[in-house]
Amino acid sequence: MARYGKVSGTMAGLAARLAGERFLGIPIEREEHARQLMAALGGLKGPLMKIGQILATIPEALPPEYARAFQQLQANAPPMGWPFVRRRMKSELGPDWESRFASFGKDAAAAASLGQVHKATTPDGQSVACKLQYPDMLSAVEADLNQLKVIFSIYERYDKAISTNQIHAELSARLHEELDYRLEARHGALYGFMLRNESGVHVPEVLPDLSTERLLTATWLEGRPILNFVDAPAEQRNRIAMNLFRAWYVPLYGYGVIHGDPHLGNYTVCEDDSINLLDFGCVRVFGASFVGGVIDLYHALMTNDRARAVHAYETWGFKDLNTAQIDALQMWAKFLYTPILEDKIRPIGHVEGTVFGRETAQEVHKRLREAGRVAVPREFVFMDRAALGLGSVFLHLRAEINWHRVFNELIEGFSADALSVRQTETLGKFGLPASPPDAG
Helix, strand or coil, rough: CCHHHHHHHHHHHHHHHHHHHHHHCCCHHHHHHHHHHHHHHCCHHHHHHHHHHHHHCCCCCCCCHHHHHHHCCCCCCCCHHHHHHHHHHHHCCCCCHHCCCCCCCCCCCECCCEEEEEEECCCCCECCCCCCCEEHHHHHHHHHHHHHHHHHHHHHCCCCCCCHHHHHHHHHHHHHHHHHHHHHHHHHHHHHHCCCCCCCCCCCEEECCCCCCCEEEEECCCCEEEHHHCCCCHHHHHHHHHHHHHHHHHHHHHHCECCCCCCCEEEEEEECCCCECCCCEEEECCCCCHHHHHHHHHHHHHHCCCHHHHHHHHHHCCCCCHHHHHHHHHHHHHHHHHHCCCCEECCCCCCCCCCCHHHHHHHHHHHHHCCCEECCCCHHHHHHHHHHHHHHHHHHCCCHHHHHHHHHHHHHHCCCHHHHHHHHHHHHCCCCCCCCCCCC
16 A cells, blocks of 8 residues: 555656646646656666656657666665565475575575576585565556556647557566566477577476476576677677577568567676576567567568558557558657668677667657557567667677578468467467457
């Protein structure tokens, strides 16, 4: 209740300021208010912090001043102390839980928005990572999602270019899934299978006997933060970028599955420049037709086939598009697809302002305001997030690769029918539905 009250009060302040600006002509210093807003919300940690990070990568989900402030939210929450850890471990594994480990680190090795990680050793000498969920996260998720509705409703009154209903539905579904560590364990096993032939990518193996719905124990993978390599030789940076590219997109085009959280903390680099892919709480499954639409749009942009592009948008769930809306979507698509449209070695792009793609997104948003409101399909939330998030990593690495050839090698021989069959068979092996369940 205290959390809900604090968030509600902060949202009420935002509503009052925006309403005063719009209806009474009272100007507000948005940059300063956004900074104060995020300082208050960031202190709460938990799911709202994760929502903020996600929103920062969805072009124009919020006014640019607030999006930039959300971008500054960090994933390192203050860890819970040892008495909390002992109580929670006892509730998850029983009163003799300490006997099931040869050693267990009292201090958190990492602390994030929904839980924290401790390094431990099993009796047979294996190093493991134990991710323990913070208490009452379901209540926190519900409270924060309700407040997100308030944020969106305020914004839609202020600016009617984007309908946010599907964005909220998608965030709700994925956040509820992230609370289920048994589901994350199945996602991790799925990724181990999908990337089994990728020597440049490693996935931790879950230990089922030491895992529950709120405790996930997996093998500890040693690696260094990716930002340690931004000044490495170009050849090394390009190798790391290629391994990242395959870690994300082999599962997408081979199985219709994407890792929805391209956060810098979710991968580390090994001595041989291979990468460790971590944290499978946010995984998105796309239908074969949606993946086919991604490829259709690529071919449409390559051949200037507007009708095929419109077909791709409709496949994704955009409805009743007018000419101006299509033009705006084409502008955004060309921005995202440009690296794979040019058959040459090149960087993924360049940063305009403070956020990758922000200036292009603002122009697209302006056109949508003039063209009429467009409803963003929910699948777009994490597809865009993955594209922009991974693109930002490539910018950090200053990677220069022939993305056109890499992409075409990946989609060669693609068949939506074959993908549908492979997806159903593969997900079934791990007790996963071919389409993710909605949160309601």
